[in-house]
Amino acid sequence: MKGWILPKNSLSYWLRQLRKDSDLIGPLRTPDGDIVFESVEKIHEIVLDPPASLPSVKEFFLPQYETVFVFKTDTVRPIQEKRKRVIFGLRSCDVAALRLLDRFFLDSQPDPYYSERRKNTLLISVVCNRPDPTCFCVGIGAGPYLKEGFDIQLTDLGDRYMVEIGSPRGRRAVREYSFVFQRPRKTDLEDQFEVQLSSTARFQQRINLEGVRSLILSQRVDEGFWQEVANRCIQCGGCVYVCPLCSCFTVTDRVYQEHIERVRLWDACLFKGFTRLAGGILPNDAPVSRTKRWFYHKLIYYPEGIGGFGCVGCGRCAVVCPSKIDMATVVLNIKRVSENAVSG
Amino acid sequence: MKKVPTVCPYCGCGCGLFLHVEGGRVIGVSPNRNHPVNQGSLCVKGWNCHEFIHHPDRLKTPLIRKNGKLIESSWQExxxxxxxxxxxxxxxxxxxSVGVLSSAKCTNEENYLLMKFTRAVLGTNNIDHCARLCHSSTVGGLAAAFGSGAMTNSISEIKDxxxxxxxxxxxxxxxxxxAMHMLEAVDRGATLIVADPRRTKIADFATIYLQHRSGTDVALLMGIMHVILAEHLVDRDFVMRRTENFHAFEESLREFTPERVEKLTGVKAxxxxxxxxxxxxEKRSMLFYAxxxxxxxxxxxxxxxxxxLVMLTGHIGxxxxGINPLRGQNNVQGACDMGALPNVYTGYQKVTDPKARRKFERAWKRRLPERAGLTVVEMTEAxxxxRLKAMYIMGENPLLSDPDLNRVREAMEKLEFLVVQDIFLSETAEFADVVLPAATFAEKNGTFTNxxxxxxxxxxxxxxxxxxxPDWKIITGLSSLMGYPMQYRDTYEVMEEIALLTPSYGGILHYRLDNGFGLQWPCPDRDHPGTPYLHRKKFxxxxxxxxxxxxxxxxxLPDEEFPFVLNTGRTGVHYHTGTMCRRTTVLEREEPEPFVEINPRDAEKLEIREGQRVRVSSRRGSIVLRARLRDNTSEGVVFIPFHFREAAANLLTxxxxxxxxxxxxxxxxxxxxxPLEVVKRPKRPRRVDIEELRIT
Structure with a gap:
């Protein structure tokens, strides 16, 4: 892997060139001060120092609502998006999550919709200099910077970016405009290392998912604990919707006068109807069985099936959960409860 | 992809969210993380509020009834x-002879225009909307006590x-x-008291839960105030300096000893x-009700x-x-503020007050009716x-939401002319002579008041x-055809007119709402920052x-023939008559059919099993639906949500x-x-041998 230096002055030029055949997505400030990913009209409006935890970019690969095909009595027309995209400013946790989602959507039975979008999207991720209080990717190896798996990874060194290339797609995007990039000097590498060190040191919470996994597996977390968690849950589905690794969807048909659209929508295992059976039977009618399952899926089943935890420590569930039963809080509670049990 | 900041169309919380737009379609939603109400969260309805916008059932052309059938027509026609x-x-x-129902789902501007149309063009005060059915008691009760009927605190104060x-x-x-803010307060050590005949989820976090009998709220509250008086917990200074009529009130409490109240309400003394x-x-006490x-x-x-109660303890201002009525609809507060009520103009200026009337007559250049008009239920009677010959209904569905539906249906049938303006062909629109297709919240500009x-x-x-x-364009178009041109470039011009005529909205203009999260009324002028809590210093x-x-x-009350008390309400995943949420995949899947909650002990006596079909009847009607055995209502009480047209609870109410x-x-x-008789399973069909089927 080779590094390059991109002066911040040249960033807008480079992005403008990349935008010529793609839709450029980046973090923009909304009128009321929130920051969201959307199509960039004016490149200078991109927020270069956004908070660490931005909304997930999952929606650009698995949209909340998409028409997958349209059919009539005798014809079926698949809808496939061919649009090319460049996503600028996403974080390491998002890139790490996409790598895991790839295993779900691309291994064994590839999903053509996801696969097409993945192929057509260039990711330019930015290393977190200042993680948010809700972030805990560092303990999981999903951030604040990555060693591999990205297309292009930028590290903010003040007036310039250190640019690392991690894929052929990334290499093309740099090589084509190589005249705006420079060779890094030794001091650049030292600066980059310092950013990595200081960012890592800034995390406010260290969360050991492996420890909690073994606590659960060794039956040290009783049903009462999960009941308490479930009591607080209002089944909004927010944690699932924002989780960059939750990939559940449902399909439904929209019947128009002339044609029918097969639609795929985000779904969540926290809904009792998610497992509704014929005859109206609800195997997971008790909220505890659903809430608990979400955590089990992330902590136990994911490592078994996909390899790696079903959590990258992005902390988005902590932002979105109205009841404060996000991954970090629950995991820390499990640890506290079991430690108390041991000491008591 | 574009993300358009807007406000959720479901409940009165007024959560900030983004609509994700791509290729001219709304394809997603995400919460606004800075918004003071939802702070980055949404409920399941909010998360899914994008789906009904492009539903195939949306009305796309005006319909006129010809030979009993609704036929597509042009706007002009x-x-x-x-x-x-x-x-x-x-x-x-x-x-x-004309009645108008405005809508708590529509914007302030639209409510204002329909109100203006009713009074200035039709020349009647017969305008009302569903607030009559939810919080008219609040508007009446709190206005009498304090002079203003709205939530006195802000949502962001709850956590403290x-x-x-x-x-x-x-x-x-x-x-x-x-509830999220309440939970945070509880986490920070606040005491939560919940009183409700039906034990709902909020009671799980309560320190004290009171299950009083349905309809005994007055007795319960009088009992509480009796104790406050008897134990000298009254805030005497507050009562003396800021209130009147205390002595007459004091007398009224005399009989309500906790022991007597226990007998009336079933709550222990x-x-x-x-x-x-x-x-x-405890100071910093907030009261909430709905x-x-x-x-x-x-x-x-x-x-x-x-x-x-709040004056007795000085817990206001x-x-x-303070005292906080939780308003139901996204814009029910606004629809009331805009005077979509039979007795007031905007900002609760009375139609019977000649000064107020003259002000509006001068602004609108029309003589205005002097007597207050009819309310929702009175329109049915009329x-x-x-006496009432025609109705104009904007975004309301009385044929599912009003009590005693059989009578409402009869009333609608008697009308000579019915116009319904809606986004879907609702139960009421199916009855209409003309149906006008309207725009959803995602397709227009305007304001909601949470x-x-x-x-x-x-x-x-x-x-x-x-x-x-958009509804406002339909109204202005119609008004012009009726000889009263209404010309506005967009809704911000309507808002300017509202601000001019409404003291509490005096400083509320679109340009001031563009950045940040709106303004809380009263906001009398353009420099006013809005008012987070009411009745400061004086009422x-x-x-x-x-x-x-x-x-x-x-x-x-229950008797031998009808021995149960029926309580009605909503579920968490559906909203009112379900026109939007029942067209949303995951919401409809959560609760796809009507049900009645019944206490397991009652169910046992009646030999009703979980999921069994039962018939519930009142003196007015009868419905069939599935039983759900739950102990969150006490014995003798059943609960039915009113969302479902298949078994409308309001046939019974x-x-x-x-x-x-x-x-x-x-x-x-x-x-x-x-219980309906359990249908015996038909005998299993004989297994047919493949050989038998083969044509020989």
């Missing part, structure tokens, strides 16, 4: 026809409160983001004492009792200290009696489908007034009205529950 028929009705029977007293509100399911002590002694208080024939009395009086901007994200038009009417109330039992504000008693009526 439809509006001309409406104008002609309305004019004819007025010239034949007089202006008061020390005591939260929630009565008659299923907050977790109906105002999920307010010791619990009543405990609640009184906790609520009165339909459980208002939807009774004693609705106004219930609200007055609550107002007395400060941050984290139609049945033949339950904490926050006026917020909604922004157009996509164009309406087909020929559908809107000067002194707060104690209003003695009498305890009365509900209008219809009692249209008995509160004498003052005419709110129907949705929360109590007498019903009978009968």
């Amino acid at each position: 439809a509006l001309q026809y409406v104008a002609k028929r309305l004019s004819e009705t007025i010239s034949r029977y007089g202006p008061d 409160a020390r005591v939260l007293f929630v009565i008659g509100s299923n907050t977790t399911e109906q105002h999920p983001m307010i 010791s619990d009543i004492r405990k609640v009184a002590r906790v609520y009165a002694t 339909m459980g208080i208002t939807q009774h024939i004693t609705g106004v009395d219930n609200v007055k009792a609550l107002a007395n 400060l941050p984290c200290s 139609a049945l009696e033949g 339950t904490e009086r926050r006026v917020q901007l909604i922004r157009r994200a996509v164009l309406p489908p087909g020929g559908a038009m 809107a009417r000067g002194l707060g007034t104690f209003l003695p109330v009498q305890f009365r039992m509900p209008a219809e 009692n249209p008995a009205l509160d004498p003052e504000v005419k709110i129907p008693e949705y929360k109590v009526c007498a019903v009978r529950v009968e």
Whole structure:
């Protein structure tokens, strides 16, 4: 892997060139001060120092609502998006999550919709200099910077970016405009290392998912604990919707006068109807069985099936959960409860 | 992809969210992380509010009934026809033969214009909307006590409160983001008191839960106040300096000893004492209530009792200290503020006040009617009696939402002319002579006012489908055809007119709402920052007034023939008559069919199993639905959500009205529950051998 230096002055030029055949997505400030990913009209409006935890970019690969095909009595027309995209400013946790989602959507039975979008999207991720209080990717190896798996990874060194290339797609995007990039000097590498060190040191919470996994597996977390968690849950589905690794969807048909659209929508295992059976039977009618399952899926089943935890420590569930039963809080509670049990 | 900041169209919380737009379609939603109400969260309805916008059932062209069938027509034809028929009705029977229902789902601007149209063009005060059915008791009760009927605190104050007293509100399911703030307060050590005949989720976090009998709220509150008085917990200074009529009120409490109240309400006297002590002694006490208080024939009395309680303890007029009616619809506060009510113009200026009337006459250049008009339920009566000949309904569905539906249907059938303006062909629209296709919240600009009086901007994200038009454009078009041109470039011009005529909205203009999260009224001028909590230093009417109330039992009590009390309400995943949520995949999947909640002990006596079909009947109607055995209602009480047209709870409900504000008693009526015979399974068909089928 080779590094390059991109002066911040040249960033807008480079992005403008990349935008010529793609839709450029980046973090923009909304009128009321929130920051969201959307199509960039004016490149200078991109927020270069956004908070660490931005909304997930999952929606650009698995949209909340998409028409997958349209059919009539005798014809079926698949809808496939061919649009090319460049996503600028996403974080390491998002890139790490996409790598895991790839295993779900691309291994064994590839999903053509996801696969097409993945192929057509260039990711330019930015290393977190200042993680948010809700972030805990560092303990999981999903951030604040990555060693591999990205297309292009930028590290903010003040007036310039250190640019690392991690894929052929990334290499093309740099090589084509190589005249705006420079060779890094030794001091650049030292600066980059310092950013990595200081960012890592800034995390406010260290969360050991492996420890909690073994606590659960060794039956040290009783049903009462999960009941308490479930009591607080209002089944909004927010944690699932924002989780960059939750990939559940449902399909439904929209019947128009002339044609029918097969639609795929985000779904969540926290809904009792998610497992509704014929005859109206609800195997997971008790909220505890659903809430608990979400955590089990992330902590136990994911490592078994996909390899790696079903959590990258992005902390988005902590932002979105109205009841404060996000991954970090629950995991820390499990640890506290079991430690108390041991000491008591 | 574009992300358009706007406001959720479901409940009165008024959560900030982004609509994700790509290729002219809304394809997703995400919460606004800085918004003071939802702070980055949403409930399941909010997360899914994108789906109904492009539903194939959306109305796309005007429809006119010809030979009994609704036939597609052009806008010109439809509006001309409406104008002609309305004019004819007025010239034949007089202006008061027309009734108008405005909508708590539509924007302030649209409510204002329809109100103006009704009064200035049709020439009647017969305009009302669904607030009649939810919080008219609040508007009546609190206006009498304080001079203003709205939530006195802000949602963001909740987390800092020390005591939260929630009565008659299923907050977790109906105002999920307010419940989030309550949960945070509890986590920080606040005491939560919940009183509700039906034990809902919010009770799980309560320190004290009181399960009083349906319809005994006045008695319960009088009991609590009796203890406060007897134990000298009254805030004497507050009572002396800021209120009047205390002595008359004091007398009214005399008989309500906790022991007597225990007999009336079923709540233990010791619990009543405990609640009184906790609520009165802790400062920073917030009171919350909703339909459980208002939807009774004693609705106004219930609200007055609550107002007395906060004045008695001095818990009002400060941050984290006040009385908070949780408004249901996204813009029900705004629709009331805009004067979509039969007795007031915008900002609650009375139509009977000659000064106010003259002001509006000068601004609108028309003579305005002097007498107050008819309320929702009175319109039904008037139609049945033949006094009301035509109705114009914007975004409401009385054929599912009003009490005693059989009568409502009869009334609608008697009308000579019915116009319905909606986004889907609702139960009511199916009855209409003309149906006008309207735009959703995602297809127009305007403002919603949430339950904490926050006026917020909604922004157009996509164009309406087909020929559908924003409600305000339909009204202005119709008005022009009826000889009263209304010309506005966009809704910001309407808002300017509202600000000019409405003191509490004086400084609320679109350009001020563009950045940030709106303004809370009263906001009298353009430099005013808005008012987070009401009644600071003095009440809107000067002194707060104690209003003695009498305890009365509900209008219809169980007897031998109808031995159960029926309580109605909503579920967490559906909203009112379901026009939007029942067209949303995951919401409909959560609760796809009507059900009745019945206590397991009652079920056992009646030999009803979980999921079994039962018939529930009242004196007015009868429905069939599945039983759900739950112990969150006490024995003798059943609960049915009113979302479902398949088994409409309102076929059963009692249209008995509160004498003052005419709110129907949705929360109590007498019903009978009968299990339907279990249908024996047909015998298993004989297994057919493949060989037999082979044609030989």
